Amino acid sequence: MSGNMTKNTIVLGLGNPLMGDEAIGVKLIELLQSASGDFPEVDFIDAGTGGMNILHLLANRNKAIIIDCALMNQPPGTIKRFTPDEVQSVKNLAHLSLHEVDVLKVIELARSLGECPEQITFFAIQPESIEQRMSLSESLAGRLADYVQTIKKDLP
Amino acid sequence: MSKNIDINVHHLTRVEGHGNIRVNVTNGKIEMCQWQVPEAPRFFEAMVRGRRWDDIQTIVSRICGICSITHSLASTKAVEDALGIEVSEQADKLRILMHYSEQLQSHVLHVGYLVAPDLFRAPSVVPLIPKATDAVKTIIRAHRVANTWSDLLAGRTTHPTTLIPGGLTQIPKPDQLRDLQDTLKATIPDLVTICEVVLSVADKMPAFERQTEYVSLKQDNPPTYTFYHGGITSTDCNGQPPVPVQQWESVANEYVHPQSTAKWTKWHRDSYAVGALARFNNNAELLSPLGKKVAEMFGLEKGNCSPFMNNVAQLVEAAHVVETSIHMIDELLTTGLKEEKVKVTPKAGRGSGCVEAPRGILFHTYEFDKNGECTAANICIPTNQNHANIQKDFQKFVPEFLDQGQDELRLGLEMLVRSYDPCISCSTHMLNVEFVK
Numbered sequence: 001m002s003g004n005m006t007k008n009t010i011v012l013g014l015g016n017p018l019m020g021d022e023a024i025g026v027k028l029i030e031l032l033q034s035a036s037g038d039f040p041e042v043d044f045i046d047a048g049t050g051g052m053n054i055l056h057l058l059a060n061r062n063k064a065i066i067i068d069c070a071l072m073n074q075p076p077g078t079i080k081r082f083t084p085d086e087v088q089s090v091k092n093l094a095h096l097s098l099h100e101v102d103v104l105k106v107i108e109l110a111r112s113l114g115e116c117p118e119q120i121t122f123f124a125i126q127p128e129s130i131e132q133r134m135s136l137s138e139s140l141a142g143r144l145a146d147y148v149q150t151i152k153k154d155l156p
Numbered sequence: 157m158s159k160n161i162d163i164n165v166h167h168l169t170r171v172e173g174h175g176n177i178r179v180n181v182t183n184g185k186i187e188m189c190q191w192q193v194p195e196a197p198r199f200f201e202a203m204v205r206g207r208r209w210d211d212i213q214t215i216v217s218r219i220c221g222i223c224s225i226t227h228s229l230a231s232t233k234a235v236e237d238a239l240g241i242e243v244s245e246q247a248d249k250l251r252i253l254m255h256y257s258e259q260l261q262s263h264v265l266h267v268g269y270l271v272a273p274d275l276f277r278a279p280s281v282v283p284l285i286p287k288a289t290d291a292v293k294t295i296i297r298a299h300r301v302a303n304t305w306s307d308l309l310a311g312r313t314t315h316p317t318t319l320i321p322g323g324l325t326q327i328p329k330p331d332q333l334r335d336l337q338d339t340l341k342a343t344i345p346d347l348v349t350i351c352e353v354v355l356s357v358a359d360k361m362p363a364f365e366r367q368t369e370y371v372s373l374k375q376d377n378p379p380t381y382t383f384y385h386g387g388i389t390s391t392d393c394n395g396q397p398p399v400p401v402q403q404w405e406s407v408a409n410e411y412v413h414p415q416s417t418a419k420w421t422k423w424h425r426d427s428y429a430v431g432a433l434a435r436f437n438n439n440a441e442l443l444s445p446l447g448k449k450v451a452e453m454f455g456l457e458k459g460n461c462s463p464f465m466n467n468v469a470q471l472v473e474a475a476h477v478v479e480t481s482i483h484m485i486d487e488l489l490t491t492g493l494k495e496e497k498v499k500v501t502p503k504a505g506r507g508s509g510c511v512e513a514p515r516g517i518l519f520h521t522y523e524f525d526k527n528g529e530c531t532a533a534n535i536c537i538p539t540n541q542n543h544a545n546i547q548k549d550f551q552k553f554v555p556e557f558l559d560q561g562q563d564e565l566r567l568g569l570e571m572l573v574r575s576y577d578p579c580i581s582c583s584t585h586m587l588n589v590e591f592v593k
Contacts, residue, residue, distance in 0.1 A: 050221045053303055
């Protein structure tokens with residue numbers, strides 16, 4: 001309907017710029033978008049905390065890269081690359097509100113519907129602090145260029 | 157009757173708060189019955205202090221990923237009220253059209269992904285797929301339409317980019333609006349199907365009512381089933397004129413309750429409810445024909461006091477916004493769309509904006525200095541306005557359903573909370589994982 005041409009690869013940045021290191025996915029998408037001319041086959045999307053909307057963003061793509069903040073029991077600032085099958089969620093959802101969303105559950109739903117990209121890669125960054133603040137902690141802010149270089153290696 | 161019951165739906169992670177359900181019954185005596193909200197206090201008001209008038213929307217749109225258009229609209233209206241900015245009829249209509257997309261998006265998501273699994277007795281939507289494949293696919297199709305609709309009007313699906321005090325930074329092209337109109341027409345059969353599916357399992361909703369005050373917007377000139385304009389009314393107002401939105405603090409009467417870190421509210425009674433059923437109870441006669449038809453399908457009439465019928469009212473509104481938008485697009489195309497320039501001169505002032513989020517009435521107030529920098533802010537979200545009412549519902553529900561046993565009572569209470577479509581733990585969605593390979 002919107003007339004947008006869907007590209008084969010999507011890079012999604014998830015997170016909230018009002019919540020400290022939770023902003024990392026959105027911040028990295030901003031940086032990657034500024035270099036989008038080098039990657040004509042890639043859509044870079046700031047998906048914020050859109051939750052279930054990710055389902056629709058994944059549909060009709062071959063490859064998805066999801067950048068998000070993640071509690072992984074790693075030192076703050078650590079970036080890990082993994083597929084959805086290499087992890088299990090230990091997120092505790094009450095299922096009382098639409099607003100609680102686990103991206104891994106959305107991927108499970110997309111797979112059940114036959115709408116999931118064949119290839120999904122996460123780049124997850126361990127936060128130092130999640131609190132109401134409009135800036136990243138030093139552990140993450142000082143490594144933005146490294147993160148961008150790491151993610152770019154996966155882009156077609 | 158069950159002699160002993162211990163329900164403790166307790167979810168508290170490191171950052172996010174959730175609602176907790178606590179019920180304790182010993183030897184048939186209810187010793188505890190609480191809806192607890194231990195959510196981390198939100199300091200979004202502090203974040204906008206010192207920011208310019210044209211930065212506010214960008215910040216507050218991030219408060220919530222589901223209601224981001226609504227927060228953006230409430231803040232934009234408040235800024236316009238404070239700075240005395242007029243908005244053209246065209247921008248006004250396009251904003252309402254944008255707002256309707258969020259109503260459809262959220263209502264379909266809520267009924268389809270959270271309420272339907274309850275009614276089909278499935279733990280979530282994923283196991284529902286093999287049981288009701290076509291129904292789930294229909295819900296997802298309708299949700300996808302709402303997303304592409306908000307993409308067109310708001311610039312993207314969440315956290316809008318097109319809103320600015322005074323108007324919009326971009327407007328759709330006529331052929332894009334025509335395409336949207338065709339898509340909305342084609343969505344009506346899907347909405348009817350979703351209603352029929354929910355109706356087929358509606359008997360699984362607990363039969364529960366409690367006399368309640370319902371608060372929503374009301375627009376008299378012209379009379380409209382409003383989500384955007386008008387003043388504040390309630391089912392206890394007995395025909396009194398709506399309260400101006402600038403006086404919302406005298407409606408919400410926020411107070412601190414030891415059960416919750418979120419503030420509670422009350423107006424004419426100890427608690428009130430907001431949301432789709434509140435809007436319906438105050439404005440039902442102004443629904444579109446299809447909205448009225450959906451209400452009739454479910455036997456929903458004005459004055460209904462069952463919280464579970466809020467989800468039916470959401471279906472009614474989903475039909476209403478789609479049908480109404482089809483007509484609004486005709487009006488926009490007939491008048492013709494034109495690019496509009498927005499010019500704003502900052503000045504000192506105080507203003508309020510009030511719009512209906514899918515889950516109920518939302519208030520924003522800001523004060524600005526002469527340079528247009530924000531000096532004070534106050535935001536009151538709909539879910540906080542429902543907390544006290546959920547507690548009152550619990551106090552009637554538990555004794556009435558005690559003899560159903562622990563598991564059914566727990567499910568009933570969870571369904572009751574879900575029926576309000578609460579916005580809790582919406583500001584962070586990060587992963588929490590352990591490695592298995």
